[in-house]
Amino acid sequence: MHATAFVPGHVTGFFSTHPDERPLRAGSRGGGVALSHGVETTVTDDTGVTLNGESISVEPVERVLDALDVDLGVACETPLPLGSGFGVSGAMALGTAYVVSAHTAAGLSENDLVSLAHRAEVESGTGLGDVVGQARGGIPLRLEPGAPGYGAMDGVPGGSRVEYLSLGGLSTADVLGGDTETLSVAGERALETVRETPTLATFVAASRRFAEEAGLLTDELRAILRDVDAVGETASMAMLGETVFALGTGLSDAGYDPAVCRIHPPGAGLRVE
Ligand SMILES: Nc1ncnc2c1ncn2[C@@H]1O[C@H](COP(=O)(O)OP(=O)(O)OP(=O)(O)O)[C@@H](O)[C@H]1O
Ligand SMILES: CC(C)(CO)[C@@H](O)C(=O)[O-]
Secondary structure, rough: OOEEEEEEEEEEEEEEEEEEOOOOOOOOEEEEEEEEEEEEEEEEOOOEEOOEEEEEOHHHHHHHHHHOOOOEEEEOOOOOOOOOOOOOHHHHHHHHHHHHHHHOOOOOOOOHHHHHHHOOOOOOOOOHHHHHHHHHHEEEEEEOOOOOOEEEEEEOOOOOOOEEEEEEEHHHHHHHHHOHHHHHHHHHHHHHHHHHHOOOOHHHHHHHHHHHHOOOOOOOHHHHHHHHHHHHOOOOOOOOEEEEEOOOOHHHHOOOOOOOEEOOOOOOOOOOO
């Protein structure tokens, strides 16, 4: 029986970047939402990585396999689009750490596995806080950057339904490799706002303000957000993808046909079988 793990998707609403030459201390501050739509990862006897049945190269997954020094591969399945702001690379990396550790009885703790996947994402340039958010669940706030033992987290209570609509992707590596000063200032302001008033409404409103201030909104996304505003709801952009998300029914109320899922509960952990 080959080990299988489920890791929730994770949409970041706002963030600031906190690089560090020590990858376990590097990461992001910010806020996001863990989703009941995620990635199912199964360990395989042959090497290589597949996503929805197709061979794929995802650097953080390969880094995790290299770090565990195994001649094994993984098969990943997800309904979420890769590269569109759902933390798919982080979920694949974290799921890989869990299933290979289970398969080989590596004797690693949960913090060890989360740290392994976090390091892989940071070193690949494909993520800064998705992995720690996916491990926590709920609506995680990254108060301090870093892997377990370095970072600090809280969460916004409540929430259930999530709607999302993706028009396409954005390269996380390209955005994180560019000038992130402006977006980081906006991200710090957003985190301060949500920490002062930790509610669903404040979270989405702060995310929307961040998307505007970070200069990442495309005209297409802006048009969808305005349609949601027009029905008295609020939505925002998933970082980093050409994707809109709403907590509640804002997209469907505005006449769109979004994907619908739920928030992956805080503390629900990752199912490993
Ligand atoms: N068809 C593809 N589209 C996007 N990325 C791809 C594709 N094939 C392989 N990759 C690799 O998958 C990884 C995607 O990481 P990225 O962080 O951009 O996506 P994500 O985790 O789904 O989104 P985000 O981090 O914005 O939430 C990168 O290593 C990229 O090189
Ligand atoms: C940086 C980010 C927006 C892209 O991965 C976010 O998802 C994160 O913190 O990993």
